Every structure is written in C-alpha cells, then in structure tokens.
Amino acid sequence: MTTTPLSIEELGTRIEQVFAHAGMNPAQAGAMARVLTAGERDHCKSHGIYRIEGTLRTVKAGKVNPQAVPVLAPDDGTALVRVDAQGGFANAAFELALPELAARAKKLGMAAMVINDCTHLAALWPEVEAVTAHGLAAMVMCPSYATVAPTGGTDPLLGTNPFAFGWPRPAGDPYIFDFATSVAARGEVELHRRAGKALPEGWALDKDGNPTTDPEAALAGAMLPFGGHKGSAISTMIELLAGIMIGDLTSPEVLDYLGSTTLAPRHGELILAFSPEAFAKGRPGDPFARAETLFDAIIGQGARLPSQRRFRARAESAAEGITLSADEIAQLERFQRLGLDAV
Numbered sequence: 013m014t015t016t017p018l019s020i021e022e023l024g025t026r027i028e029q030v031f032a033h034a035g036m037n038p039a040q041a042g043a044m045a046r047v048l049t050a051g052e053r054d055h056c057k058s059h060g061i062y063r064i065e066g067t068l069r070t071v072k073a074g075k076v077n078p079q080a081v082p083v084l085a086p087d088d089g090t091a092l093v094r095v096d097a098q099g100g101f102a103n104a105a106f107e108l109a110l111p112e113l114a115a116r117a118k119k120l121g122m123a124a125m126v127i128n129d130c131t132h133l134a135a136l137w138p139e140v141e142a143v144t145a146h147g148l149a150a151m152v153m154c155p156s157y158a159t160v161a162p163t164g165g166t167d168p169l170l171g172t173n174p175f176a177f178g179w180p181r182p183a184g185d186p187y188i189f190d191f192a193t194s195v196a197a198r199g200e201v202e203l204h205r206r207a208g209k210a211l212p213e214g215w216a217l218d219k220d221g222n223p224t225t226d227p228e229a230a231l232a233g234a235m236l237p238f239g240g241h242k243g244s245a246i247s248t249m250i251e252l253l254a255g256i257m258i259g260d261l262t263s264p265e266v267l268d269y270l271g272s273t274t275l276a277p278r279h280g281e282l283i284l285a286f287s288p289e290a291f292a293k294g295r296p297g298d299p300f301a302r303a304e305t306l307f308d309a310i311i312g313q314g315a316r317l318p319s320q321r322r323f324r325a326r327a328e329s330a331a332e333g334i335t336l337s338a339d340e341i342a343q344l345e346r347f348q349r350l351g352l353d354a355v
C-alpha cells in the first residue's frame with residue numbers, strides 16, 4: 013500500500029526531527045538527515061530511511077557521539093585537510109571541511125581530506141557529488157567492518173569498502189560512480205533477507221566457506237569481493253589508504269571495536285580532490301570538452317553513464333515527491349514518537 017507523497021523538504025525535516033529527538037546535535041542530525049533524504053530522493057533504498065534504525069541503534073549503544081562537534085585542523089600549508097569527527101558521523105565532518113578541501117585543491121592542483129574517528133553508514137555519492145560541484149574531480153573511499161573474504165579465502169576480513177569517483181560536467185549532472193567493492197552492499201543482503209528472497213549466485217559464502225544463496229547464511233558467513241581478485245585487491249588498497257595510511261581502523265579492527273555488524277562502523281575516510289585545469293595545464297585541449305567527447309561516445313553506443321538512473325529519479329522526486337509505503341510511514345512515525353526507545 014502506498015501513501016501520499018512527501019516533498020523532499022518534508023521528508024528531510026521529519027528525519028531530522030527523529031535524529032534530534034534521539035539526542036543528536038543540529039550538525040549531526042542535519043548532516044545525517046540530508047544524506048538519508050538524498051538516498052530516498054534518488055531511489056537508493058539501501059541508503060535511505062532504512063538506515064535510520066541502524067543510526068539510532070549505534071547512538072543507543074554509545075558507539076557514536078551524537079553531540080560531536082567536528083574539529084578542522086589549521087591550514088599547515090600542505091595538501092592535507094584534516095578533520096577530526098570527534099566520534100561523530102562522517103557526514104558532519106565532511107560538510108565542515110569541504111570548503112577548505114575545495115580551496116586547497118584549486119590552489120595546489122590537488123588536495124586530500126582526511127576524516128578521522130568517524131562513523132560512516134551512508135552512501136559515498138553525496139560526498140563525491142559535493143566535491144564535483146566545486147568543479148573538481150574526486151575519489152572517496154573508506155573501510156567498513158570485516159564481512160568480506162579475500163578472493164581465495166573463506167573468512168570475513170575485508171570490509172564492503174565503498175569506492176566512489178566523480179568528474180564535474182560544467183553543463184550538467186556530474187559523472188559519478190559509487191559502489192561497494194564487495195559484490196553488493198551488505199544492506200542489499202539484509203533487504204533480500206527481509207523480503208525472503210534468495211541471493212544471486214556468487215555473492216556469498218556460508219560460515220563453513222561454501223557458496224550460498226541464503227541471506228541468513230551469508231550474513232553469518234562472508235560476502236565476496238566484486239570481480240574476483242581485482243575487487244579483492246582494490247578493497248585491500250582501501251584498507252591501506254583509508255585505514256592504515258591515515259592512522260585509523262582497518263575493517264577487522266572496526267569489528268573488534270564494535271563486536272557486532274548490527275551497528276554502524278567507526279573508522280576514517282579519505283577524500284581526494286583534483287583540479288582538471290591544473291593537471292591539464294599546458295597540454296592540448298580543454299579537459300572538460302574532451303571528457304564530454306568520451307561521455308558522448310559511451311552514450312552513443314547505447315550504454316548509460318553511472319548515476320543517470322539516480323539523476324532521473326531525483327528529477328522525478330522533485331516533480332512528484334517521495335512516496336513511502338504505509339509500513340515505512342508507520343516506522344517513521346514510531347521513530348519520531350519514541351526516539352531511542354524505538355530500537
């Protein structure tokens with residue numbers, strides 16, 4: 013059963029009220045409400061209101077600081093923009109440090125934002141898109157918790173480690189891709205479990221290391237990386253760059269710290285920003301125009317660009333609002349009424 017559509021703003025306000033009622037300060041509640049609303053708006057259900065429950069559970073368990081005020085380190089003249097999330101959600105820290113990242117990347121040609129001591133349970137595309145809005149190309153990555161077996165292994169070790177890339181397009185929506193380096197995001201396995209649906213072949217192993225399509229068995233066992241050894245290596249790179257290199261937790265360490273995969277993971281995050289003009293300086297051709305030639309050739313073959321589906325969904329939500337199911341509305345009302353007592 014469906015319900016009356018909510019405007020994007022109405023949904024955002026309701027989610028923010030839930031988080032405020034749960035004791036999150038305005039920076040934390042606002043930043044989390046914005047990314048989860050964006051998930052619903054762009055029809056990314058695995059990173060929309062479905063994440064409210066996990067957010068509240070993590071607050072209730074005391075594994076994230078709902079009152080955190082992120083701290084931006086002073087400019088030390090380098091390309092590193094350091095922000096300490098103070099144990100809060102990554103999104104509030106990202107919002108604080110983004111203008112400095114953009115300014116530094118434009119000045120130096122490239123810059124990196126290092127977020128430490130944060131909890132991250134959102135999609136990465138809102139962050140990568142926000143960097144491209146400054147006319148910069150971007151890469152974003154972070155570990156997760158150990159739920160993925162390396163290719164050839166059987167035990168959870170790597171995280172689902174998301175990786176996103178963005179390229180700014182002056183005349184339209186940016187080119188963005190954003191995916192888990194596991195064969196699918198763990199939220200997708202959970203959504204299959206709730207719907208009583210079998211997983212596609214090749215997503216997971218059970219706890220004895222045998223291939224399984226049973227979501228329960230997969231959640232108790234290990235997921236697999238995408239693309240075999242290639243995804244396994246990219247995921248390992250993310251542990252190295254966005255965990256070890258920035259002095260923060262790797263996915264096995266996150267799991268040790270949390271003791272559970274039902275809470276949102278605490279670790280660090282790495283955001284790289286590049287100025288295409290600075291890199292292409294003195295070389296023939298305008299990088300933005302050349303990129304358009306490439307995109308035209310992709311679309312010209314009948315292929316679509318990543319995120320085109322999302323941008324279409326976004327336009328639809330702006331025109332028609334966001335329709336939630338009756339169950340989802342009831343759940344939202346429950347969260348609004350009960351706050352942390354709802355979880």
Ligand code: NDP
Nearest residue numbers: 133134135136172174189190191192197318319320321322
């Ligand atoms: P998907 O496989 O759903 O999508 C990956 C990307 O590929 C999207 O940009 C998508 O664009 C694009 N895409 C899909 N199909 C096509 C196609 N046919 N042609 C061109 N492009 C295509 O992603 P995942 O399930 O792996 O990940 C989902 C989300 O989970 C991500 O946003 C990720 O950040 C998040 N995540 C977060 C974690 C965390 O700890 N914070 C951990 C793991 C994942 P489009 O959207 O337009 O379809």
